[in-house]
Amino acid sequence: MTMVDEPVAVIASFGGRGGMRPLRFRWNGRVIHVKGVTYRWVRREGSRRLHLFSVTDGGTLYSLCFDPAGLSWRLEAVETEI
Amino acid sequence: MRTMLLVDMDAFFASVEQRRNPALRGRPIGVIGSDHRTVITTASYEARRYGVKTGMNIYEAKRLCPGLVLVIGDNDRYIHTSEALKDLYLRYTPEVEIYSVDEAFLDITGSCHLFGGPLEVGRRIKEEVKGLFGINATVGIGPNRVVAKLAAELSKPDGLRWIKAEEVEGVLADLPTEMLWGVGRRVSERLRAIGITRCGELGRAPAGLLRARFGIVGERLKALGQGREPEARDRCGEGVRSIGHSTTFPRDLCSPAEMEGWILRLSEMVGSRARRHGLGGRTVSVVVRYRSFETFSRRKGMGQATNDTHRIFHTAMDILNSAGLKEPVRLLGVVISGIEPVSGQVPIFEEQRRRAALLEAVDGVNRRHGPFTLTWAPCLKRLRKGVIAPAWRPSGVRRSL
Ligand SMILES: [Mg+2]
Numbered sequence: 001m002t003m004v005d006e007p008v009a010v011i012a013s014f015g016g017r018g019g020m021r022p023l024r025f026r027w028n029g030r031v032i033h034v035k036g037v038t039y040r041w042v043r044r045e046g047s048r049r050l051h052l053f054s055v056t057d058g059g060t061l062y063s064l065c066f067d068p069a070g071l072s073w074r075l076e077a078v079e080t081e082i
Numbered sequence: 083m084r085t086m087l088l089v090d091m092d093a094f095f096a097s098v099e100q101r102r103n104p105a106l107r108g109r110p111i112g113v114i115g116s117d118h119r120t121v122i123t124t125a126s127y128e129a130r131r132y133g134v135k136t137g138m139n140i141y142e143a144k145r146l147c148p149g150l151v152l153v154i155g156d157n158d159r160y161i162h163t164s165e166a167l168k169d170l171y172l173r174y175t176p177e178v179e180i181y182s183v184d185e186a187f188l189d190i191t192g193s194c195h196l197f198g199g200p201l202e203v204g205r206r207i208k209e210e211v212k213g214l215f216g217i218n219a220t221v222g223i224g225p226n227r228v229v230a231k232l233a234a235e236l237s238k239p240d241g242l243r244w245i246k247a248e249e250v251e252g253v254l255a256d257l258p259t260e261m262l263w264g265v266g267r268r269v270s271e272r273l274r275a276i277g278i279t280r281c282g283e284l285g286r287a288p289a290g291l292l293r294a295r296f297g298i299v300g301e302r303l304k305a306l307g308q309g310r311e312p313e314a315r316d317r318c319g320e321g322v323r324s325i326g327h328s329t330t331f332p333r334d335l336c337s338p339a340e341m342e343g344w345i346l347r348l349s350e351m352v353g354s355r356a357r358r359h360g361l362g363g364r365t366v367s368v369v370v371r372y373r374s375f376e377t378f379s380r381r382k383g384m385g386q387a388t389n390d391t392h393r394i395f396h397t398a399m400d401i402l403n404s405a406g407l408k409e410p411v412r413l414l415g416v417v418i419s420g421i422e423p424v425s426g427q428v429p430i431f432e433e434q435r436r437r438a439a440l441l442e443a444v445d446g447v448n449r450r451h452g453p454f455t456l457t458w459a460p461c462l463k464r465l466r467k468g469v470i471a472p473a474w475r476p477s478g479v480r481r482s483l
Binding site for chain 2: 039043
């Protein structure tokens with residue numbers, strides 16, 4: 001697992017059966033298409049609630065973190081699926 | 083007659099990790115607490131097939147299962163999932179008791195007819211858990227929690243079993259005593275010494291004999307052997323017996339001085355939880371687990387019941403300093419017992435008043451902004467998280483067994 005922790009631009013959809021989900025994001029000059037959200041959870045930091053998404057593009061697993069207070073996304077980590 | 087249902091996630095931490103990383107599905111994995119930890123917290127069922135178990139060190143595990151993949155766990159994921167599971171259970175009954183991070187008892191006595199009966203409730207919950215989180219749960223149902231737990235034990239993984247009241251005796255008759263909830267290997271060995279190996283035999287054993295050998299626990303054992311819930315378990319409204327927290331360190335620690343920050347952190351967790359409920363304890367116990375998993379606890383009285391973090395901390399440190407640690411320590415726990423209400427007391431001395439006001443202010447900030455937002459300086463060194471103990475629960479105070 002490689003820790004990244006960089007702000008990223010994300011296109012996400014809201015509502016529908018699965019709730020909010022990231023669809024694609026730009027990282028390292030590349031657009032990464034999300035094939036699936038494998039897990040989602042919440043991390044509390046003080047009064048902040050950060051929403052985490054493990055997403056796959058088919059070969060690599062990315063951890064995306066959405067901060068509802070700042071309406072911003074960060075890419076936290078990248079893992080090559082073994 | 084009550085109907086109790088136990089939901090128990092199969093290999094919880096490992097199942098969550100296998101969902102999160104599709105490449106891990108179907109493979110033997112072991113979840114560890116941090117990259118410094120060498121002990122398996124949870125093994126996936128694929129790994130269990132090779133004999134890999136909770137508590138085993140990674141070298142032994144790798145020897146048994148060379149293809150084992152080690153995965154560092156993440157508390158946030160498990161806590162979030164556990165809380166979401168509780169919300170799901172509450173749709174079936176308001177009587178939900180979170181027993182551990184991955185086990186909950188649901189009293190469905192009054193509500194199961196709304197869903198087509200006990201088995202149907204179990205089937206639906208399993209299906210919903212699978213749909214929401216992609217993980218398997220085992221459901222055990224019985225006339226009380228002891229039997230529900232047994233039904234789950236007998237049918238996991240991915241099991242669903244209902245042991246009806248009239249079937250209890252037959253199921254228990256030939257079952258080894260160590261299958262019973264709360265009867266460990268050591269107790270089973272002592273039972274074997276008096277010729278008892280099966281639950282049926284335990285249930286029929288003379289109460290006097292069991293009392294002579296096991297003291298008051300003897301009556302509990304007899305009840306368990308009959309598939310009854312011992313008195314103390316049949317609570318509902320019964321008072322809290324103890325409040326405690328424990329933690330496994332990212333790496334084993336050797337001296338009480340190294341453990342100081344952790345003890346303070348645990349004391350604060352215990353103290354703040356007690357304060358939230360207006361309770362205090364008269365006795366502090368420290369639980370120590372060595373690297374070898376040998377575990378013991380020592381207790382010390384505090385005179386008056388208290389929930390002051392520092393009183394708990396100093397008493398716990400006294401205990402630790404006089405314990406004469408013989409091995410590196412992997413886990414510590416701090417527990418207060420002799421619980422009684424303390425909220426009504428008005429402090430007489432200025433010093434006490436100031437302390438009470440300080441604690442109230444700290445608690446107020448932390449309620450609003452999250453635990454440990456405002457905390458004692460030595461706790462700041464301890465922000466690195468380990469994997470929580472399976473006995474963790476999301477809220478409320480722990481009831482004793
Ligand atoms: Mg489980």
